[in-house]
Amino acid sequence: MRTGSMRVKFIALWCVLLLAKLLLAATLQPFGDEAFYAWEARHPAWVYSDLPGLTAWMAWLGAQLGGGGVFALRLPFILLGSLLPWLVVRITRRWFGSEAGWQAGMLALLMPLGGMMGLLALPDVPMLFAALLCLDAIGMLMRRLTPLGLLQLALALAIGALAHYRFALVVLAGAAGLACAPAGRALLRQPMVWAALAVGALAWVPVLAWNLAHAGAGLGFQFVDRHPWQPQWRGLWWPLVQVLLLTPPLMWLLGQALVESWRRRRQAEPAWPLMAGLGAVAVPGFFLFGFFTDAERITFHWPLAGWLALCCVAPPVLARWRPGARRLLHAAAALGLALLMGYLALLAAPQGRAWLAGGPAYADNFSGWNEIAGAVREDLQAMPPDTVLVADNFMLAAQLRLALQRDDIRVLPHPINEKHGRAVQLADWGQVDEGAADWRGRSVLVVVEDTARPLRQRLAGYRELCQRTGGLPAPQVLNVDQGRKRFLRFALLPAADGDEGPDDCVLPALAWLEAPVRGGRLSPGDPVRGWALKPGSGVARIEVLLDGQVVARVEPALARPDVANYWSLDAGDGDRFGFVLDMPAVPGRPAGRAWLGLRLHGRDGGSETWPAQPVDWRPSGQAETGPAQGR
Incomplete structure (x- = not known):
């Protein structure tokens, strides 16, 4: 295929995906973590309990550009995520020429997670940008040591450190790649390279300082508390999940690219040994890591940086495939991308979410937030202006804050506040509410996300809630999508000073x-x-x-x-x-x-x-x- 033809197809697909992400960003309800990052943006800081500050800063930028809505929140992430395929093109062109560059960029676009990256306001977007920027800088420096390359490397390392704790694993993968490549080892003997690495490492100083001041809460959550650190057989699902997310032909190609990198690690082209070390840590390394780490939360996107990097060495391997096999790969990847876009479009439409509610594909983290915000808005209009609004968990509070644009929402202690590493941050902000003792005779609207707890834990949750409030009236129930997302609202009258509530509580059914x-x-x-x-x-x-x-x-x-x-x-x-x-x-x-x-x-x-x-x-x-x- 001619270079010009591939370039035109790449640009056309890039434009289509950018338009699709903009449309979905305007209609898809906010993911729970997105709403919390928007809340963090209202409290500027270098570091938060869950992440370094860059994600919140980007959320703040979106609010300044377009207001407080979810589309404005996502806009900086969409724009940054749309740069990722261009970085893949740039890296590959330096190694294998212009035609290979556009082919690699097309693979990055067709990769379902890669093509849609940036749609959500998540820290993976700046982290992936930093990872590819580092790879580009290393590729530049292995050919020629230049001030521009050193500056780019230092900047990329700083961006990654301010994006996510998990960027430390990207640094480890990069170090393995440099150690495998003779040109990489030569770079590590250059004092100026170490100076750039030192500048990039300075970005970790605020992270370490925050953790020293908070008994290691952030590091503990990311690397200790959320992981069992014991063998678990659920890690065997990892390859199957990756096959489904990448599509089988594309995963086979990228696996071949990793094997080819190992076979050619002694050749003159430094890309091969670099990718042999980097890819081995960033992809199979995550597979081994998965046997010991968090199996409850979403982790399927963790190796995406490795997959995107392998796209850069995939074109020479793809060139040996028969034309029919190449067409099959592009068709399968395009189908996977279209299916992901179609699924997101279903989640963005009320009718689509209602249709999905009957099966396992229902995504409750994208559902119910608009409905509960509307119900709470009506409740507050019927209550005194100084009514205290209390949510039972951080995610619900963040969603209500984003929808209602009010920063005085308080949060009750809840297991998921600890589970998601947000309890310390809420305490730092003074947003934790202990119940009736904190309300000082004011009317209170307590909003409970009932489906945030498994059914077996709800009765204990109701009892705890009744103890905190001093008694519960009959709840107003909001069932969204046939109750797949369920909320309870309790309008409480002012509590008398010193009143500890009745001995018996009437609990929800x-x-x-x-x-x-x-x-x-x-x-x-x-x-x-x-x-x-x-x-x-x-x-x-x-x-x-x-x-x-x-x-x-x-x-x-x-x-x-x-x-x-x-x-x-x-x-x-x-x-x-x-x-x-x-x-x-x-x-x-x-x-x-x-x-x-x-x-x-x-x-x-x-x-x-x-x-x-x-x-x-x-x-x-x-x-x-x-x-x-x-x-």
Whole structure:
């Protein structure tokens, strides 16, 4: 393929992806971490509990350029992320010529994660930029030692240090690459190179100073607390996940490029030994690392710097492939990229999120934030102007701050504040709220992200919340996407000084549908069975809903000692939590996927709609005139 043709295709695809990212950035609800970085941007600092300061500074820049919305937040990251393929082109052109450069840039664009990088306001964007800028500087310096190359290396190292703690692993990979290349080892004998490295290392000083002042909280979270540091078999999923994210042909090519780099490590071209060492640490190294590190949070993007670097040595390998194989690679990668864009477009649309709610592809971190912000805005309009707004966790507080543009939102202690390394930062800002003792007789709106806790932990969370507040009214429930994202709002009257609250708390209700199973078949006459409880008052009656329509009513009248034992309920709470009824016919409801849910009416007068679950509805044709009654 002619160089000019590949250049035109690269530029055309780059423009299409830039436009797509701009459109998605304006419609996709903010990721939880993005909202917190926007919050950090309101508190300028060199270092925060979770990250060095660069991500927050970029978020601040976005706010200055375009206001406080999510699109403005993401704009600097989109622009910086769009430079990554151009850096791949620049690096490859120096090593293998112009045609190879455009081919490598096309591979970086077609790589699904690479092509869409920058869409979200995340620290990976400046970190990847710094990594490729370092690689470009090293490639320049291995050919000729110049002040410009030294300055670029120092700047890139500083950017990376201010972007993420994980950049230390990028530095390790670069050191391995330099050690493998004779030209790299020669560079390390140059005093000016060490001077550039020293300048770049200075960017770590604020990070170390912050950790010394906070008992190593940031380093502890990133390298100790979040990792089990014990072998775990879940690391075996890593190659499969990478295959799905890169597409099989592209991963095969980049794997071949790494092997080729090792085979040619003794050749005159310094790119090969450099990439042999760098790629071995940045890709297989992360695979081994994955057996001992965080398996609960998202880590699939960690080796992206290594994959992008391998794109730079992939064109000579790709040139040996048959034309049909090359076309297959580009087609498969383009399909993977299109599927990722389509998935993000689904997440950006309310109808798309509602459709995804029935399966495992639902992304709750992109869902529900606009809806809860709108509900809270209406609640506050009906309450006194000095109402205290309290969120039960950092992520919800950050989302409300971003949507409502108010910085006085307080945060209750919550397990995920610690889990995500934000508890220390909230304490530094003075945003942690201990409950009624901090409210000084003011009205309070407490907002709880119910689905932030696993079901097994919710009752303990409700009890803790009741102790902190001194008593809970019946919650206002907001179920988003059939309850896949669920929020509770409690409007609290001013608490009297010294009032520690009642001895007994009326807690929110809990329920579970045991039959039919999620996604199972449901027809008229089939049993609908489960349990429901509401400690402190009890459940008076249950309405069974199909697609939001009441189709049956039942009382929890069956003894369920197993439920009482599981939830450690006192004898005073009773043990009649179970219910069962025969599913009635629903005239006019066609066959297909439907949502089966419950509405729980407590003896305290409150009503709470429980999350619905998808079922395969198969009507029998029987007709009934009204809602059925339970057995």
